[in-house]
Amino acid sequence: MATLKDIELKIGAVKKTKQITKAMNMVAASRLRGAQANTEGFRPYAGKFAEVLGSLASNAGEGTSPLLEPREQVKKVHVVLCTSDRGLCGGFNSNLISKAEAFLNEKVEQGIAVSFTAFGKKGRDWARRNKLTIESEHVGVVGGNFGFNVASTAGRGFVEGFIEGTYDEVYIIYAEFISMAKQPPVLKQILPIPPIDPAEDEEKDENTPYQAEHICEPSADELLGEMLPRNVYVQIYSALLETSTSEHAARMMAMDNATNACSDMIDNLTLIYNKARQAAITAELMDIVGGAEALKG
Amino acid sequence: MAENIQLEVVTPEKTVASEEAQIVASPGTLGEFGVLSGHTPFMTTLKTGVIRYTDAQGTERYVFVSGGFAEALPDKVTVLAESAERRLDIDIERAKASRERAEKRLAEDRSLEDIDFTRARGALERAIVRISLVETR
Numbered sequence: 001m002a003t004l005k006d007i008e009l010k011i012g013a014v015k016k017t018k019q020i021t022k023a024m025n026m027v028a029a030s031r032l033r034g035a036q037a038n039t040e041g042f043r044p045y046a047g048k049f050a051e052v053l054g055s056l057a058s059n060a061g062e063g064t065s066p067l068l069e070p071r072e073q074v075k076k077v078h079v080v081l082c083t084s085d086r087g088l089c090g091g092f093n094s095n096l097i098s099k100a101e102a103f104l105n106e107k108v109e110q111g112i113a114v115s116f117t118a119f120g121k122k123g124r125d126w127a128r129r130n131k132l133t134i135e136s137e138h139v140g141v142v143g144g145n146f147g148f149n150v151a152s153t154a155g156r157g158f159v160e161g162f163i164e165g166t167y168d169e170v171y172i173i174y175a176e177f178i179s180m181a182k183q184p185p186v187l188k189q190i191l192p193i194p195p196i197d198p199a200e201d202e203e204k205d206e207n208t209p210y211q212a213e214h215i216c217e218p219s220a221d222e223l224l225g226e227m228l229p230r231n232v233y234v235q236i237y238s239a240l241l242e243t244s245t246s247e248h249a250a251r252m253m254a255m256d257n258a259t260n261a262c263s264d265m266i267d268n269l270t271l272i273y274n275k276a277r278q279a280a281i282t283a284e285l286m287d288i289v290g291g292a293e294a295l296k297g
Numbered sequence: 298m299a300e301n302i303q304l305e306v307v308t309p310e311k312t313v314a315s316e317e318a319q320i321v322a323s324p325g326t327l328g329e330f331g332v333l334s335g336h337t338p339f340m341t342t343l344k345t346g347v348i349r350y351t352d353a354q355g356t357e358r359y360v361f362v363s364g365g366f367a368e369a370l371p372d373k374v375t376v377l378a379e380s381a382e383r384r385l386d387i388d389i390e391r392a393k394a395s396r397e398r399a400e401k402r403l404a405e406d407r408s409l410e411d412i413d414f415t416r417a418r419g420a421l422e423r424a425i426v427r428i429s430l431v432e433t434r
Contacts, residue, residue, distance in 0.1 A: 041311040041312070042309050042310070044305075045307045045308060045309045046309075048368075048375055048377055049377055052340070052377070056340075148308065148309035148310055148380075151309075152379065214339055214340040215337060215338065215339045215340070216339075216340045216341070217326075217340070217342075218341075223340055223342060223366070226366075230379075
C-alpha cells in the first residue's frame with residue numbers, strides 16, 4: 001500500500017500534467033483560429049478560381065493540355081503525404097499514415113513504384129522508417145503560417161515531373177476538416193487532373209452572365225493551359241490548409257480529453273489519499289487507546 | 298460619368314482590394330487594358346505589373362500584381378493573382394533586398410540552369426516593378 005507521501009506526490013504530478021495539457025489545449029485553440037482565418041482568406045480565391053476554370057474547361061476541346069491526359073500505363077506514382085510535425089494530437093497522424101500505407105500496399109501489389117513527398121515530420125519519419133523513396137520533404141509548413149508560394153513551388157515540381165514522365169500519377173493524402181471531432185484522411189488525385197465538372201458549384205450565382213461567352217486573350221485553350229498547373233497549386237494549398245486546421249482541431253480534442261482524464265485521476269487519487277489518511281488516524285487512535293488501556297492495567 | 302464598377306483583387310492568402318472604381322487599368326499579357334462599367338465579358342492573363350484604378354472618390358490607386366488572371370464583366374472586374382499588394386503595403390526594403398539577390402544571382406553564373414534563371418529573372422522583375430511603383434508615384 002502506497003504511503004500518504006507517495007499519493008501526495010502523485011497528485012502533484014498529475015496536477016502539473018493537467019496544467020500542461022490545458023495550456024496545450026489553449027494554444028491549439030488559438031492556432032486553430034489562425035488556421036481557420038487562413039482558410040477563410042483563401043475561400044474567395046478558391047471559389048472564383050473554380051468558377052473560371054469550370055467555365056473554361058466546359059468550352060475546351062480535347063487534348064488541350066497534357067495535364068488532363070491519363071497515362072495508358074501507370075508505372076510510377078507519386079504521393080504527397082500531409083501530416084503534422086508534432087505529435088500529441090490523438091490518432092491524427094496514424095490515420096493519415098494508415099491511409100498512405102493502404103494505398104502503398106495496393107500499388108506495390110500491382111507492381112507500381114511509389115515515391116513520396118512529405119509535408120510534416122511524422123509522415124517523413126514513417127517513410128524513412130519503412131525505407132520508402134522520399135523525393136522531397138517540407139518540415140515546418142503544416143500547422144504553421146505558410147504562404148501560397150510553398151504550394152506553388154512544390155506544385156511546379158509535380159507538374160514538371162508529370163510532363164517529363166517521372167511520375168505517371170500524383171496523389172495527395174491530407175486530413176479534411178469537417179468538424180472539431182471529424183478530420184478523416186482523404187486521398188485525392190491531383191495529376192492527371194480529373195475531368196473538371198463545370199456544374200460542381202451548385203450555389204453558383206444565377207446572375208453571373210456566363211451564358212455570354214468571354215472574349216479571351218490569349219485564346220481560351222491557352223488560358224486553360226495557364227490555369228491548369230495553377231489548379232494543382234490551389235489543390236495543394238487547400239490540402240495544406242485543411243491539414244493544418246485539422247491538426248489543431250485534433251490536438252485540441254486530444255488535449256481536452258487528456259485534461260479531463262487528469263481531473264478524473266486527481267479525484268480518484270484524492271479519494272484514496274483521504275481514505276489512507278483516515279486509516280492512519282484510526283490506527284494512531286487505536287494505538288493511543290491501546291496504550292492507555294495498558295497503563296491502567 | 299458612367300456607373301462605377303466593382304473591383305476585386307484576390308490572392309490565395311487574402312482579399313487585397315474590394316471596392317468600387319470608376320476605371321480600372323490592368324497589365325494584360327498582351328497589353329495593358331482599361332475597363333469601364335459595361336465592359337464586355339473578357340478574360341486574360343496578367344503579367345507582373347501594376348493595376349491602376351480610380352476609386353469612387355476620384356483618387357488614383359495602385360495595386361501591385363504578379364502572376365494571375367483578370368476577368369472583366371459588365372459590372373465587375375475580378376483579379377486572381379498569386380501575389381498582390383496595395384502600393385502602401387509594399388515592403389520596400391524587402392523588394393530592394395530581393396532585387397539585389399536576383400541581380401547577384403543573374404550576374405554570378407550565366408550557366409545557371411534554365412529554371413533557376415527564369416526564377417531569378419521573375420524575382421528581379423517583381424522587385425523592380427515594386428520598387429518603381431513605390432518610388433516614382
